[in-house]
Amino acid sequence: MTELATYNFAYLDEQTKRMIRRAILKAIAIPGYQVPFASREMPMPYGWGTGGVQVTAAVIGPNDMLKVIDQGADDTTNAVSIRAFFQKVSNVRVTTKTTEATIIQTRHRIPETALQAGQTLVYQVPIPEPLRFLEPRETETRKMHALEEYGLMHVKLYEDIARHGRIATTYAYPVKVEGRYVMDPSPTPKFDNPKMHQSPALQLFGAGREKRIYAIPPYTEVVSLDFEDHPFEIQTFSEPCALCGAKGSYLDEVILDDKGGSMFVCSDTDFCEDRQAEGNGDHLSANPAQAAANPAEAAE
Amino acid sequence: MRAVTQVYEGGFSDAVFNSQEVFRALMDAMASPGRVIEIGKLAAAPSPISSVAASVAATLFDHDATVWCDKSITSSAAAIGWLKFHTGLELTSNPSDAQFALIGDLQTMPSLESFAKGTPEYPDRSTTIILQIDSFNGPEELTLSGPGIKDTQGFAPSQLPKMFVDQWAANRGAFPRGIDLIFAGEGALAALPRTTRISKKEA
Numbered sequence: 001m002t003e004l005a006t007y008n009f010a011y012l013d014e015q016t017k018r019m020i021r022r023a024i025l026k027a028i029a030i031p032g033y034q035v036p037f038a039s040r041e042m043p044m045p046y047g048w049g050t051g052g053v054q055v056t057a058a059v060i061g062p063n064d065m066l067k068v069i070d071q072g073a074d075d076t077t078n079a080v081s082i083r084a085f086f087q088k089v090s091n092v093r094v095t096t097k098t099t100e101a102t103i104i105q106t107r108h109r110i111p112e113t114a115l116q117a118g119q120t121l122v123y124q125v126p127i128p129e130p131l132r133f134l135e136p137r138e139t140e141t142r143k144m145h146a147l148e149e150y151g152l153m154h155v156k157l158y159e160d161i162a163r164h165g166r167i168a169t170t171y172a173y174p175v176k177v178e179g180r181y182v183m184d185p186s187p188t189p190k191f192d193n194p195k196m197h198q199s200p201a202l203q204l205f206g207a208g209r210e211k212r213i214y215a216i217p218p219y220t221e222v223v224s225l226d227f228e229d230h231p232f233e234i235q236t237f238s239e240p241c242a243l244c245g246a247k248g249s250y251l252d253e254v255i256l257d258d259k260g261g262s263m264f265v266c267s268d269t270d271f272c273e274d275r276q277a278e279g280n281g282d283h284l285s286a287n288p289a290q291a292a293a294n295p296a297e298a299a300e
Numbered sequence: 301m302r303a304v305t306q307v308y309e310g311g312f313s314d315a316v317f318n319s320q321e322v323f324r325a326l327m328d329a330m331a332s333p334g335r336v337i338e339i340g341k342l343a344a345a346p347s348p349i350s351s352v353a354a355s356v357a358a359t360l361f362d363h364d365a366t367v368w369c370d371k372s373i374t375s376s377a378a379a380i381g382w383l384k385f386h387t388g389l390e391l392t393s394n395p396s397d398a399q400f401a402l403i404g405d406l407q408t409m410p411s412l413e414s415f416a417k418g419t420p421e422y423p424d425r426s427t428t429i430i431l432q433i434d435s436f437n438g439p440e441e442l443t444l445s446g447p448g449i450k451d452t453q454g455f456a457p458s459q460l461p462k463m464f465v466d467q468w469a470a471n472r473g474a475f476p477r478g479i480d481l482i483f484a485g486e487g488a489l490a491a492l493p494r495t496t497r498i499s500k501k502e503a
Binding site: 181218 | 315317321323324326327331332359360361362364399419420421422423424449475476480493494495
């Protein structure tokens with residue numbers, strides 16, 4: 001792999017990269033606005049992150065250090081295969097450490113470790129249009145964005161309150177960027193929305209099937225939509241992470257057996273491993289019932 | 301004969317990695333308005349196109365890009381020949397049809413108003429203007445704020461279009477429609493996306 005042909009470095013041909021690069025520059029100039037682009041077929045199916053992969057391929061260079069996460073984890077199928085793809089087609093260095101990466105391609109999480117200036121976060125987006133489930137016609141949603149007509153989105157959130165007593169949207173929670181465009185932050189848990197606000201990192205969003213690229217420049221206002229009497233709230237967890245003891249990180253439930261035993265662990269594997277290496281956690285207290293019933297199994 | 305070789309020489313020595321390097325500089329510039337980002341001497345075009353402007357052109361232009369050039373550039377057959385040979389761009393004579401504009405002389409350039417600002421539905425269908433300047437050590441420093449800038453950012457290009465601060469305020473006021481600027485100076489570039497606000501530094 002040392003003498004990699006560079007005429008198609010990072011899989012895409014140069015004309016395609018120029019087209020995507022022009023779209024990225026426009027996207028940065030108009031924060032939250034979805035720029036149409038001529039999305040290509042990639043050697044993976046739609047839904048596997050073809051948008052994010054094309055954005056990363058247009059941006060990445062030999063000096064970059066790439067990290068890929070899937071629901072916060074570096075070691076799940078989507079993350080492993082996309083990381084291997086870029087190792088093969090661009091020969092770049094890869095890492096699992098958030099702090100070392102220059103480009104982080106993500107599917108639906110923002111790392112717990114605060115991002116730094118100079119880092120670029122690339123999101124894989126399935127449906128970029130936040131109004132799509134409310135209005136299926138592209139001509140209409142275009143017009144709604146043009147006229148800044150977002151009342152329908154507030155009606156949707158209000159219906160949540162009428163039905164459930166609270167805003168029941170927990171992921172892909174709509175945000176308003178720089179006071180102008182309502183944007184879909186991709187299906188990240190709403191837990192991550194506050195991290196988008198005034199982030200020092202550049203955030204790029206690629207939707208391959210829907211052929212849209214959009215962006216949030218660093219230090220940009222990103223506000224989750226809400227009501228005065230029903231302010232935006234993030235998820236909270238009653239227990240700390242079972243592996244590293246972190247409080248205030250986003251947790252996944254892990255099923256331990258077929259008797260209802262489970263534990264909650266950080267979804268961000270790099271964050272969790274760092275904390276364990278620093279000597280945190282070490283107390284499987286996540287599910288006391290399970291731990292008491294079968295201590296040997298729980299300790300595994 | 302000299303003019304002919306001038307046209308063919310001076311492209312990127314490594315099309316893939318040179319354009320990637322220039323694009324990253326452009327992306328960083330657009331994401332942090334007013335920050336001056338140095339790039340190497342990667343492309344060389346005949347006068348009056350500077351090395352940095354040539355690099356930006358070679359990175360962004362191709363047969364899908366309509367480009368308007370000002371008179372200082374169109375009057376040089378070698379410069380236009382270079383752009384055509386190395387990028388395959390489509391030239392237009394109407395600034396409001398242009399996706400990109402390349403400006404060699406800021407004093408005589410048309411007003412920002414005469415370029416494409418996009419439509420309310422498609423504000424991205426607008427002109428990105430590449431302004432060729434001498435340096436980023438101009439006498440007058442502008443203070444910038446807006447997305448991409450933490451607090452404020454100083455910006456002192458050696459040349460600016462006429463009545464620039466007023467023109468820019470009008471451009472900013474049309475948001476999300478508007479034009480974006482790329483400044484190509486000596487060995488470095490910077491950008492002003494349409495979101496940036498300018499206030500003149502108080503003496």
